[in-house]
Amino acid sequence: EFKADLTLERLKPRLEEVWRNNEIDEAQRSEFERRLHAHWRPLFEILFRLYGSRYDFFFHIERILQTAAQAWSDRPVELRDLDRHRINEPDWFQSEKIVGGALYVDLFSDNLVKAREHVDYFQKLGLSYLHLMPLFAVRPGNNDGGYAISNYRSVDPRLGTIDDLRMLAADLRRAGISLVLDFVFNHTADDHGWARKAQAGDREYQEFYYLFPDRTVPEQYEATLREIFPTVRRGNFTWHDGMQQWVWTTFNSFQWDLNYGNPAVFRAMLEEMFFLANVGVDVLRLDAVAFIWKQMGTGCENLPEAHLLIQAFNHLARISTPSLLFKSEAIVHPDEVVKYISPQECQLSYNPTLMALLWESLATRQVGLIMQTLRHRHRLPEHTAWVNYLRCHDDIGWTFDDDDAAMIGINAYDHRQFLNQFYTGQFPGSFARGIPFQENIKTGDMRISGTMASLAGLEQAIEEDDEEKKELAIRRMILLHGVTLSIGGIPLLYLGEEWGMLNDYEFVTDPAKAGDSRWIHRPKMQWDYLEELNDHIESGNGSIRNHIFKSTQQLIALRKSLPALAGQNMELINTFNSHVLGYLRIFEGHRLIVLANFSEEVQCVEGNKLRTAGIGRFFEDVIEKKTFETSAPVELEPYQILWLKRV
Numbered sequence: 001e002f003k004a005d006l007t008l009e010r011l012k013p014r015l016e017e018v019w020r021n022n023e024i025d026e027a028q029r030s031e032f033e034r035r036l037h038a039h040w041r042p043l044f045e046i047l048f049r050l051y052g053s054r055y056d057f058f059f060h061i062e063r064i065l066q067t068a069a070q071a072w073s074d075r076p077v078e079l080r081d082l083d084r085h086r087i088n089e090p091d092w093f094q095s096e097k098i099v100g101g102a103l104y105v106d107l108f109s110d111n112l113v114k115a116r117e118h119v120d121y122f123q124k125l126g127l128s129y130l131h132l133m134p135l136f137a138v139r140p141g142n143n144d145g146g147y148a149i150s151n152y153r154s155v156d157p158r159l160g161t162i163d164d165l166r167m168l169a170a171d172l173r174r175a176g177i178s179l180v181l182d183f184v185f186n187h188t189a190d191d192h193g194w195a196r197k198a199q200a201g202d203r204e205y206q207e208f209y210y211l212f213p214d215r216t217v218p219e220q221y222e223a224t225l226r227e228i229f230p231t232v233r234r235g236n237f238t239w240h241d242g243m244q245q246w247v248w249t250t251f252n253s254f255q256w257d258l259n260y261g262n263p264a265v266f267r268a269m270l271e272e273m274f275f276l277a278n279v280g281v282d283v284l285r286l287d288a289v290a291f292i293w294k295q296m297g298t299g300c301e302n303l304p305e306a307h308l309l310i311q312a313f314n315h316l317a318r319i320s321t322p323s324l325l326f327k328s329e330a331i332v333h334p335d336e337v338v339k340y341i342s343p344q345e346c347q348l349s350y351n352p353t354l355m356a357l358l359w360e361s362l363a364t365r366q367v368g369l370i371m372q373t374l375r376h377r378h379r380l381p382e383h384t385a386w387v388n389y390l391r392c393h394d395d396i397g398w399t400f401d402d403d404d405a406a407m408i409g410i411n412a413y414d415h416r417q418f419l420n421q422f423y424t425g426q427f428p429g430s431f432a433r434g435i436p437f438q439e440n441i442k443t444g445d446m447r448i449s450g451t452m453a454s455l456a457g458l459e460q461a462i463e464e465d466d467e468e469k470k471e472l473a474i475r476r477m478i479l480l481h482g483v484t485l486s487i488g489g490i491p492l493l494y495l496g497e498e499w500g501m502l503n504d505y506e507f508v509t510d511p512a513k514a515g516d517s518r519w520i521h522r523p524k525m526q527w528d529y530l531e532e533l534n535d536h537i538e539s540g541n542g543s544i545r546n547h548i549f550k551s552t553q554q555l556i557a558l559r560k561s562l563p564a565l566a567g568q569n570m571e572l573i574n575t576f577n578s579h580v581l582g583y584l585r586i587f588e589g590h591r592l593i594v595l596a597n598f599s600e601e602v603q604c605v606e607g608n609k610l611r612t613a614g615i616g617r618f619f620e621d622v623i624e625k626k627t628f629e630t631s632a633p634v635e636l637e638p639y640q641i642l643w644l645k646r647v
């Protein structure tokens, strides 16, 4: 602490320069300094642990501090107002009024200007949180859906300009919709300015990446590494002819992993983070958090230093851009996912385990594994929340815990094989139409691509023109939404779900997409659906879409009217029925019981089992507006979900 305080005293005069150049007055300065003092000690300790042994540690610390001061100087007034507001309301995202959506600007709206016209659509659907998939300048050709960024400060010209983005951000803010963008900080594209300089032989920038002249060191690393994109290339390194070096590439060969062992990389990315924050982003989705630190002899995933790095970014955000929050994208083992979640690290996190287990429950018609898992994994620290989703732009991986499975007599390996068979439609009787993603011949491992509707059976039902199957598929979709909208945390729709969009098999005709099966679940929005909505179509696919849209919209509106659905508090209810998931939500005295039937048969739950949940003698399902008595069995239709409130 003494060291930290002394360092700050010594460095403070170095900030004068920044204040002077930007004409920052005393009041603004002291607002920054108050927060700097509050966060300095922990920040200094983290940076010292990461970089303290470097000969140039103090140089880098000084630069980091100046970067923070510069970010505060650049922060627009309206965002500073928002900062003050959010500091007093740190739990704004816990509200039942928060409902999220995610989309690709090009596939949904064509470009940013048109996206601004779609704000009323987002409101009509009930969204108050919008994640735009990466929209920055990318390399030519395959750009991994925007995740191969060549410039974090400019927008892909096909989508618009950075000013279009600023204007959209302002529109969204006025409409009460929080903006979420990606912070793709594990890697840059191979044509990012830093990578180009490295290729041109600049030593300083070669140290931004992991480069090796021969296979010796890469092979030593690979002895303990997983392969994330095994169909792209075996191993984790890519040979670069120009430099005559092997480059560390965890994902695609054109995505170069950044070397955070070098504090200059941390500072450079910090600048990019602040740039995005000052555009008017409320939440940054931290992409691929698991991979940002490497250490020989480990799996180079989820290392303690990865957490320290994010905490350092977080402290700096608290100092300069305090309304900015982080969402962790750690699609890893549930024990590891949760370690990224805290007010000091990521306030929000994808909930990949819940996502996978909801699909698992649909396939098995059993709720054993989801119950076993939720029992000890749903609770989070205060001031944090899950982001609960069903599908996103990525694949589904079966990231449940093997011991959770073993506890209820399930062999995890076999079960994953079964789920892969089921969701690729190979298991007899399966309703799903998924396709494999990144099948690993060596390990037999596989992930699943496919839209929500196609995985839930709608594609098969439409193809077979089977009314009963269509009905069941729609019920499955509403059931799943009914859970993510009520289980605690921010529900996140992947846009297209609200229309039951089916797989798009056309992606194979585009050479930049053909090698990546995830494009099957990234269809283009059809705006005539919206027109159909007013046409009262009685039959055919139009009526199915309308039905799905209206039910989804209605469920969202309902969620937003139920204070019991705020916060994270969720207690499982033993329904004594292995097909029915049950839980109680309590928030500030408001209560709601949820019962969800994962089978296509009618199921019963003894009403008196629910009394213990303190709901009284009568209750009403607020979805169907039907009243039940706790003295009788509660009957659930196939795939029905009930949201029960005491009357």
Ligand code: OTU
Residues within 6 Å of the ligand: 144, 145, 147, 184, 228, 251, 287, 288, 289, 290, 329, 330, 331, 332, 393, 394, 395
């Ligand atoms: C993320 O996902 C993105 O969501 C993907 O769209 C990108 O392709 C990738 O990073 C590279 O930027 O492997 O299949 O957590 O599962 O980070 C998705 C581990 C991915 C990975 C996850 C990654």
